[in-house]
């Protein structure tokens with residue numbers, strides 16, 4: 001597997017969120033490199049390092065997105081925020097179990113991060129970013145949005 005490169009298909013239509021998502025990709029790619037070059041006995045360290053980076057990143061990034069959603073009165077803010085909370089809970093769960101089986105848990109961590117890219121960034125975050133652009137607005141009557 002090679003690094004995942006940023007391209008316009010990953011853009012959510014908001015420059016700052018895009019910039020932060022590029023940081024996410026860097027962490028994902030770095031984690032992959034660590035897994036490929038690390039020795040099996042280094043898995044615990046790899047897991048701890050990646051979790052630390054992910055938690056710091058998520059604290060900053062989720063806060064930004066949540067503030068942005070509030071600012072634009074995004075209609076699905078609650079559900080979207082719940083996804084963030086669930087992701088952080090999953091990271092905590094992986095951290096708790098990491099020592100028991102570092103190899104399996106690092107694999108699971110990497111898989112979870114990859115799935116987040118596909119399911120959340122490329123899908124749900126697109127809805128926030130493009131909510132501000134007229135072209136993405138569903139043709140609902142004004143009354144239906146209240």
Ligand SMILES: [Fe+2]
Pocket residue numbers: 065080084120124125
């Ligand atoms: Fe998000």
